[in-house]
Amino acid sequence: MSKLRVNAFGISLDGYGAGPDQALDNPLGVGGMGLHPWFHGTKTFRRMVMGATDGAGREDVDEDFAARSFENVGAWIMGRNMFGPVRGPWEDESWKGWWGDSPPYHVPVFVLTHHPRAPLTMAGGTTFHFVTEGIQVALDRAKEAAKEKDIRIGGGVATIRQYLAEGLIDELHLAVSPVLLGRGEHLFSGIDTVRLGYRTAEHVPSEHATHVVLKK
Numbered sequence: 001m002s003k004l005r006v007n008a009f010g011i012s013l014d015g016y017g018a019g020p021d022q023a024l025d026n027p028l029g030v031g032g033m034g035l036h037p038w039f040h041g042t043k044t045f046r047r048m049v050m051g052a053t054d055g056a057g058r059e060d061v062d063e064d065f066a067a068r069s070f071e072n073v074g075a076w077i078m079g080r081n082m083f084g085p086v087r088g089p090w091e092d093e094s095w096k097g098w099w100g101d102s103p104p105y106h107v108p109v110f111v112l113t114h115h116p117r118a119p120l121t122m123a124g125g126t127t128f129h130f131v132t133e134g135i136q137v138a139l140d141r142a143k144e145a146a147k148e149k150d151i152r153i154g155g156g157v158a159t160i161r162q163y164l165a166e167g168l169i170d171e172l173h174l175a176v177s178p179v180l181l182g183r184g185e186h187l188f189s190g191i192d193t194v195r196l197g198y199r200t201a202e203h204v205p206s207e208h209a210t211h212v213v214l215k216k
Contacts, residue, residue, distance in 0.1 A: 007069030010035030038208035061206040074149025079159035157185035
């Protein structure tokens with residue numbers, strides 16, 4: 001049976017998944033890049049996100065979790081803000097994501113939005129589908145597309161919070177980076193994870209982060 005997963009999601013020690021004042025030239029907000037050095041040096045990041053073929057990159061605890069994050073994924077879900085900085089109605093279809101012509105997903109991706117847009121097919125097997133009917137419809141469509149594989153939620157914080165508050169996420173891997181943001185988008189504020197049935201299944205430290213896996 002397919003699972004709904006969050007993987008390799010970076011948060012600060014004080015629980016923020018993005019910093020304040022997000023902008024086109026600062027999509028993760030002030031200090032937000034400090035959440036991800038654990039991932040950026042791994043072999044998986046270089047291969048899957050950067051398209052590197054030289055085999056370089058760290059092989060350590062961080063790489064183990066990074067590699068796991070891409071295993072058995074048949075579809076993704078993400079929020080409009082993760083897809084790009086465009087707000088409101090789509091004035092045109094010139095924005096095609098942050099990732100260039102060949103995004104690192106290689107499977108169908110379902111983007112939550114309030115504004116309709118035709119599906120966007122990219123190189124490498126990625127097709128972005130824009131869903132206006134809410135989180136449950138996006139999940140149903142992702143399950144159908146995944147064909148028994150898992151569905152991964154890419155983010156951002158608001159999207160994860162919607163699924164988490166409904167108890168729909170089966171597994172949540174957080175990479176807790178040793179930084180404080182103070183402000184921004186808080187992941188758990190107002191969500192009673194204990195009442196929802198989540199428990200800590202793994203906690204593994206590395207030089208760059210502490211990896212925590214929550215499961216139901």
